Amino acid sequence: MGIQPVILDHPLIQHKISLMRDKNTGSKEFRELITEVTMLMCFEATRDLPLKEVEIETPIALAKTKVISGRKLAFVPILRAGMGMLDGVLKLLPAAKVGHIGLYRDPDTHLPVEYYCKLPSDISERDVIVIDPMLATGGSAIDAISQVKKRGVKSIKFMCIIAAPEGLEALTAAHPDVPVYIAALDERLNESKYIVPGLGDAGDRIYGTK
Numbered sequence: 697m698g699i700q701p702v703i704l705d706h707p708l709i710q711h712k713i714s715l716m717r718d719k720n721t722g723s724k725e726f727r728e729l730i731t732e733v734t735m736l737m738c739f740e741a742t743r744d745l746p747l748k749e750v751e752i753e754t755p756i757a758l759a760k761t762k763v764i765s766g767r768k769l770a771f772v773p774i775l776r777a778g779m780g781m782l783d784g785v786l787k788l789l790p791a792a793k794v795g796h797i798g799l800y801r802d803p804d805t806h807l808p809v810e811y812y813c814k815l816p817s818d819i820s821e822r823d824v825i826v827i828d829p830m831l832a833t834g835g836s837a838i839d840a841i842s843q844v845k846k847r848g849v850k851s852i853k854f855m856c857i858i859a860a861p862e863g864l865e866a867l868t869a870a871h872p873d874v875p876v877y878i879a880a881l882d883e884r885l886n887e888s889k890y891i892v893p894g895l896g897d898a899g900d901r902i903y904g905t906k
């Protein structure tokens with residue numbers, strides 16, 4: 697069995713996800729909410745970042761204090777909807793590099809089709825967090841993480857806002873070594889492989905398409 701997923705169900709996160717789920721929430725507010733939820737999630741998903749001691753002169757005295765050290769980070773949003781989470785993570789970790797993986801789900805087979813992949817050249821020396829708001833069948837996340845692993849990355853996390861049990865099971869079976877951070881674990885997938893109750897098509901909600 698793989699690492700247990702971390703469910704980040706802080707009241708602030710739950711409240712904001714309820715607003716995101718509401719079909720009457722428009723794209724502008726949806727984008728603001730996804731950024732806020734992502735920042736709150738990133739706070740927890742980076743809890744294990746290593747620190748080193750430094751000496752800093754405050755206006756009062758010399759202080760031994762701590763700053764983040766160790767390997768550098770890269771975020772990899774899965775296009776399109778993963779881009780909605782990028783502002784939130786970069787607000788907290790602005791020096792991180794960003795790779796992009798373009799995948800869409802074939803509407804008939806529901807399998808992911810890759811159309812783009814551009815990752816930082818030094819990605820194998822970085823810790824990577826793959827981001828996508830939705831984990832439905834798990835196909836997109838599994839493929840994206842496999843692409844990142846192929847580049848020799850040793851430490852990968854996956855962060856999504858809403859997951860279906862089916863997708864979570866598939867992802868942890870395919871990549872048992874990858875810690876998964878979820879804000880809400882929903883009931884199931886419907887016959888069109890949409891998450892129930894979910895929030896609909898995340899890309900369409902972010903960009904006002906459909």
Ligand code: PRP
Nearest residue numbers: 775776777800801832833834835836899
């Ligand atoms: C959505 C979502 C995930 C994928 C999840 O993207 O952002 O990438 O579906 O489904 P899965 O777990 O069954 O693979 P979509 O394919 O709709 O593309 P988009 O982001 O371009 O809208």
Ligand code: URA
Nearest residue numbers: 832890891896897898
């Ligand atoms: N992709 C989405 O955007 N929403 C779902 O419910 C499933 C896949």
